[in-house]
Amino acid sequence: MDPLPAFLAQREGSTLLLAPQRNISSLAAADVQRELQAVFAQVEEADVQHVVIDLEALAHFGSETLRVMHMVWKRLRPKGGKMVVCNVSRVGRDILQVARFDLLWPILPDRPAALAALA
């Protein structure tokens, strides 16, 4: 079993900061299921309203990681919450633009800017 979590999480008030540490597609299906359950449980906590996805650890990612981000975003919407993305690499930005998810989630340069955008 891989000892490192796929996501690191921390809270800043009502904002949950999620930092993927590896591409979801590199994990076995059973591990993905477990990781997602943990992430969604945090997003669905009553006092979490917004999410920052920090992509600093991922030089690139694929549709599986995009999918997880999309599912997180959909869980925020009933709460009126917002999601932003930060620390995106050059290729990561290309990926978000190709997938047209840059139309859904603002891309900010770093965590302070991301938190400020949600304030």
Next chain:
Amino acid sequence: MTTVLVVDDSAVDRRLVGGLLEKDAELKVRYAVDGGDALAAMKRGPVDLVLTDLVMPGMDGLQLVAAVRGSTPSVPVILMTSKGSEEIAVRALQDGAASYVPKRILAQELLDTVRRVIALSARQRSHGRLLGHMTHSLCKFELGNESALVSTLVQYLQENLLQMGLCGDAECTRIGVALEEAMVNAMYHGNLEVGSELRGEDDTSFYRVAAERARVPPYRDRRILIQANLTRDEAVFSIRDEGPGFDPSTLPDPTSPESLERVSGRGLLLMRAFMDDIRHNSTGNEVTLVKRRSPEPASSQNEVA
């Protein structure tokens, strides 16, 4: 003659290490007092190996490892560790240091370690030079439904692309994304027959079903067949699964406004965006991805991914 740069903030330790190295007539020793001084010394003249203390004021050994990996990755770095810093040394190895030698056994181990690392580095450089002369590569792989191996294979193919000079770093990263998408599709949708309709609102169902099917026949026994045909001008990848196939034309257009709310189809979108050509066979269980060499402006050769 091999040039070794000894980096240590202690003049006594620098002299000690230098004295040990100079027992080998093939080694020429230069000195630096900390990480910043080391980087400046490397700019002044070529260095074949860096031998550095771990704990130093200013830029420490770990930071120096990272800096050398970034600027001159072909130059190996060996760390000298004090008692109690072995954990940090292991981390440094994970971050790219070539080896480490505890200071308490320098007299016994240093020369052997330095010679071993120099020999390995020379072999790696020679290997890299040889691959730069490769004009055609055809390789075939047969994988089981293992996500981790898919990632490893993509890295292997990317290394080959870079060695053959078909693309720069950023382009190579994009090609890797497309390849990974194709292989993951082959695994989940092809071999395990886990359809996107399972994604729905509960994304964990998709992975639960995939995990279950990966353990039982016929899904468990299906393979992903990958062929990579590389020349200096073109890379042609074919990825085939052993599932029943599908009709790509039935996928919704992910660029349509109504599809923005849905997440399906993004993998195919990435493949189309990052490759020059993409073709499915009539059964829908094989995809061929083509990337051609494009003339790049000199400034984009070093484009950072």
